[in-house]
Amino acid sequence: MSTTITTPRTPVQDPLDLVARTRSHTSFQETVSQTLTMAWRATKKMRRNPEQFFDVIIQPLLFTAMFTYIFGGAISGSVANYMPLIIPGILAQTALTACMAMGTQLREDMDKGVFDRFKSLPIARIAPLAGPALADVIRYVIAATLTILVGLAMGYRPGGGFLGTLGGWALTIVAAWSLAWIFTWLGTIARSAQAVQGISMMIMFPLSFMSNAFVKEDTMPGWLQAFVKVNPVSHVVSAVRDLMNDGQVTGDVGWALLGCVLVVAIFAPLSVRSYKRHL
Amino acid sequence: MTTHAVQATGLVKAFDDFRAVDGVDLEVRRGEIFGVLGPNGAGKTTMLSMLATLLSIDEGHAEIFGVDVRREPHRIRQLLGVTGQYASVDENLTASENLWLFGRLQGLPRAEARATAERLLAQFSLEEAADKPISQFSGGMRRRLDLAASLISRPPLIFLDEPTTGLDPRTRGQMWDTIRGLVADGSTILLTTQYLDEADQLADRIAVIDRGRKVAEGTPDELKSSVGAASLQLQLAHDADQALAIEVVRRLLHEEPVLTPQASDGRGGRMNVALDEADRAADVLIALRQSGISITSVSVDKPTLDEVFLALTGHDTGQSDQSDSRTDEPALEVAR
Known part of the structure; x- marks a missing residue:
């Protein structure tokens, strides 16, 4: 028994008929379907490499407890007083570190043979990028949920109630998904996964620490305050605080969402462009 | 259409x-x-x-x-x-x-x-x-x-x-x-x-x-056909016979044998003869014997990619400087 074609075959269609039926672009509907298929692939990959969940599980547990107990007394006089300040801060920081992995993952993935096939298929060029980004939302949901649960367990009682907390939780996830496009873009331009990792760290640390996530900015020198105020992470942190602590949809929520839209509007097309150039 | x-x-x-x-x-x-x-x-x-x-x-x-x-x-x-x-x-x-x-x-x-x-x-x-x-x-x-x-x-x-x-x-x-x-x-x-x-x-x-x-x-x-259906490799016992051997082959097959790259290292005497069909190898050997030329080794191979290249471009594939490159191409090594 040989391993060659044994079953009855159907002849291929006439090439010129097929040529007449080819289309020069993918439709919006096809793009959505291809993105969802790519997201399915990414979830399969996550399920088979559970270590992809380590950071979003360990970090909320560790950082929330660590930062709160270490800095609580020094910064806000007591751990209880620090909670409303730090929990939204940790949420933003966790979101940022969680979405940072996008770039490294994508770079590693793109070096594999299967991406050659993706490139040779008649599919929307954004699908291989948007699919994993969509699947990554699972990780952000885990990170945000755990951070809030740890906070609650440590005695944090959000003044904004259930709806406010839900709002802060949702905003964190939206922000993570949006910021992930920066790292996606890095993944498409850098030469190696290590390079992406290094550059991502250099972006992540200033963005998360030079913000109002851990300390109110009014104790910082003026030049630093200026940066903190334009840092999009600060707006996300402020917005999450307003939602969770006061249950209010303030201007900061608007700024945070606008920032998210801007980041996606800039970095998604950039990512697709440099992904195409990789061909 | x-x-x-x-x-x-x-x-x-x-x-x-x-x-x-x-x-x-x-x-x-x-x-x-x-x-x-x-x-x-x-x-x-x-x-x-x-x-x-x-x-x-x-x-x-x-x-x-x-x-x-x-x-x-x-x-x-x-x-x-x-x-x-x-x-x-x-x-x-x-x-x-x-x-x-x-x-x-x-x-x-x-x-x-x-x-x-x-x-x-x-x-x-x-x-x-x-x-x-x-x-x-x-x-x-x-x-x-x-x-x-x-x-x-x-x-x-x-x-x-x-x-x-x-x-x-x-x-x-x-x-x-x-x-x-x-x-x-x-x-x-x-x-x-x-x-x-x-x-x-x-x-x-x-x-x-x-x-x-x-x-x-x-x-x-x-x-x-540009390199023949088979190629005959000969190692002459005496370098001095080379000119005569070339002459014998030319008379018999009406074509030049190719001196393989090893010939340049001073040992000499190694040559490669393209054949229309493998049977012609015997004719070449008989003709050499009749001319009193003795050989130390002989083999008949299918033309290798290297030989096609040598014939077409005048240089080899660049892979044969390691002598083990042939083991990468078992499909070309026949009838040794």
């Missing part, structure tokens, strides 16, 4: 100063197997990648079934199945998940994607491995899955980049049968290979590529 499957003129791809593909014309007719033969680094894969829209075309023009490759890449991708040198399937998925993924990406509804996956798994004898992770697959199984993945949309044109490199002879034979089956179904195939034997077995026409340029084109018979 005479739309060719592939029609390319003056293709150029340059990486910095290096011209990987340097002005190649290519014409693949519908329904044929066209072989692109050349050593590693000749520019075969680069050329295929350009035609498959995986690399941009720096200069030149290419059409596939009359569609402009450079201007309408998305339409080209609907006409092509590409199977790369290294299996381009997803290591994280099982075989059937891979086929399902590629089917869905190409717009098959769920049920149809599943049915197509099952059909292809059966067709390529991979049913038993359907739910195994790819990491447990042998090289031959990967290639088969890779080829199966290229056939989901039933493309009329299939690119095979070194489809049997690294496969054992049995698996290679199976792959050949599979490729012949595809053509019987009406597909056109453009394949690259390092093996003269493979091009000979499969291709209707062959282009020989060297350093980014096409150095020859023709049917396998035409190509081989």
Whole structure:
């Protein structure tokens, strides 16, 4: 028994008929379907490499407890007083570190043979990028949920109630998904996964620490305050605080969402462009 | 009506100063197997990648079934199945998940994607491995899955980049049968290979590529006749006999024996005689004996890619300076 074609075959269609039926672009509907298929692939990959969940599980547990107990007394006089300040801060920081992995993952993935096939298929060029980004939302949901649960367990009682907390939780996830496009873009331009990792760290640390996530900015020198105020992470942190602590949809929520839209509007097309150039 | 499957003129791809593909014309007719033969680094894969829209075309023009490759890449991708040198399937998925993924990406509804996956798994004898992770697959199984993945949309044109490199002879034979089956179904195939034997077995026409340029084109018979059907290698016992030996061969076969590169290292006396048919070897040996020339070793081989190259370009493939390079090409080492 040989391993060659044994079953009855159907002849291929006439090439010129097929040529007449080819289309020069993918439709919006096809793009959505291809993105969802790519997201399915990414979830399969996550399920088979559970270590992809380590950071979003360990970090909320560790950082929330660590930062709160270490800095609580020094910064806000007591751990209880620090909670409303730090929990939204940790949420933003966790979101940022969680979405940072996008770039490294994508770079590693793109070096594999299967991406050659993706490139040779008649599919929307954004699908291989948007699919994993969509699947990554699972990780952000885990990170945000755990951070809030740890906070609650440590005695944090959000003044904004259930709806406010839900709002802060949702905003964190939206922000993570949006910021992930920066790292996606890095993944498409850098030469190696290590390079992406290094550059991502250099972006992540200033963005998360030079913000109002851990300390109110009014104790910082003026030049630093200026940066903190334009840092999009600060707006996300402020917005999450307003939602969770006061249950209010303030201007900061608007700024945070606008920032998210801007980041996606800039970095998604950039990512697709440099992904195409990789061909 | 005479739309060719592939029609390319003056293709150029340059990486910095290096011209990987340097002005190649290519014409693949519908329904044929066209072989692109050349050593590693000749520019075969680069050329295929350009035609498959995986690399941009720096200069030149290419059409596939009359569609402009450079201007309408998305339409080209609907006409092509590409199977790369290294299996381009997803290591994280099982075989059937891979086929399902590629089917869905190409717009098959769920049920149809599943049915197509099952059909292809059966067709390529991979049913038993359907739910195994790819990491447990042998090289031959990967290639088969890779080829199966290229056939989901039933493309009329299939690119095979070194489809049997690294496969054992049995698996290679199976792959050949599979490729012949595809053509019987009406597909056109453009394949690259390092093996003269493979091009000979499969291709209707062959282009020989060297350093980014096409150095020859023709049917396998035409190509081989340029170097003979077989080659006789002789090691003379005495260097002094060389001139006489050349004269004897010239008189008998009306052609020059080629002094092999080893001749230049001072040992001398080694020569290579192209034969129309292997039987002529005996005539040469008898003629040498009658002239009183003694030889220390003799062998009759099929012409190797190296010899085709030597004949066509005047230089070797650049791979023979390591003497073990021949062991990479077992298909060319026959009758030793």
